[in-house]
Amino acid sequence: MPITYQKVVQQVLNELGAVLGATAIAADANYVAAPTTSTVIGPDFTPSMVNDAVASALGEIVEAIASTPHHPERQRFADVTVPLLNHAAIPDVGDGGDHIIGIPGFVRDAVDEEACLPASLDAIRSFNRFPAIYADQDPYLYCINGGRIEHTRTNVVIEVCVYERPTTFIGDIDLDDWHESGLVWGAVVKLAPKESMFADLYASAKVCWNDHLTEIRNYGNPELYGMATAAPSSQ
């Protein structure tokens, strides 16, 4: 079952002691209801504030996934660039128009989809400057040089992750279920400093939040995740 904004927001409000209700019945009713200003103890932690905190935590989780080369959840945010000629500037948005985040995935030929291998800039420039030397040779190589890509194909596309901040906080969150607690701790970390009485809560939430981000980034460690699964372009 996917995690929902409502569930996460309610858990954050609960951690912050902001669920309104003098009795168990009233508190539970407010906890399971859609969060509104009528279901929380204001004014420190209102639903809108929590929504923004959840959005911030969500952005950091997605960034951690997108910055981790072998992470299986990269596919959830996957897009490709438009076809790129040699020397083309790497765009900051994907083919679908969303902003590119994290590190690029594998680079492939735009036509036959063969993966390109990373090579030195020197090798690629040699191939492109002296085509007669390499006549009849058909290498699939690329090099990212600053904000540009140089390669030995006609056009390549780069598999990338894209992300845009949510504009509504209704329905499912586009993350795997196991991120639910991480999202809660991340949002709590954003909000707890607002009240000095939550210093201990902030400290423990911070530890849990950092552990969650570390766990995400551990997928990038070939010792833990296995080199056999590495994309060709990221070895």
Added chain:
Amino acid sequence: MTKDELVERARRQLAAWPDSEIDLGACVLQAKSNVAHVVMRDDSRRSLLQQDYSVALNASGVGDLLAATGAIAGEILMEGIEFGAVIDADGNILQLLIHYHDFIRPQDTNYAYCCRKGRNMHTRAINAQVNRPNEIQGVTGPITITANFEPTSVDDFPSELEPDLVDALCSVIASTNAQA
């Protein structure tokens, strides 16, 4: 075997470095040349890289060897002409004279002759007495030269020579690295 396949075989044999595809590709020229010359000097395999070249002659009976065209694209090997035959348009077999001073002095008129000078093939007609250079008459062109050559494309090397090509490419790379 394609050039890509040749490079890949050498890469695997050498367990080569990441950028080696380009490095090896740039050395294929030397490997092809090495194999072509070795084969030319090998009695048992010479014919594998021999073909007929048609060479047009000018009014003096001189033809440009480097402009010669064969069925398979490739560079004629000058030394390889010595291992083949030269035949004029009348069907006469020309005797190859290695030294130009032999070519311009009196010779047995029962034969037609040819001699390389620079990048050109000079010819001398049969049944024509020559006592001095300006008396030389060329043969009827074009002449057909069976000669060894170096194919332009790796694809045109006979499959029997593929192991030699791979070994030659590995040797070129190995010697390059040894010098570095």
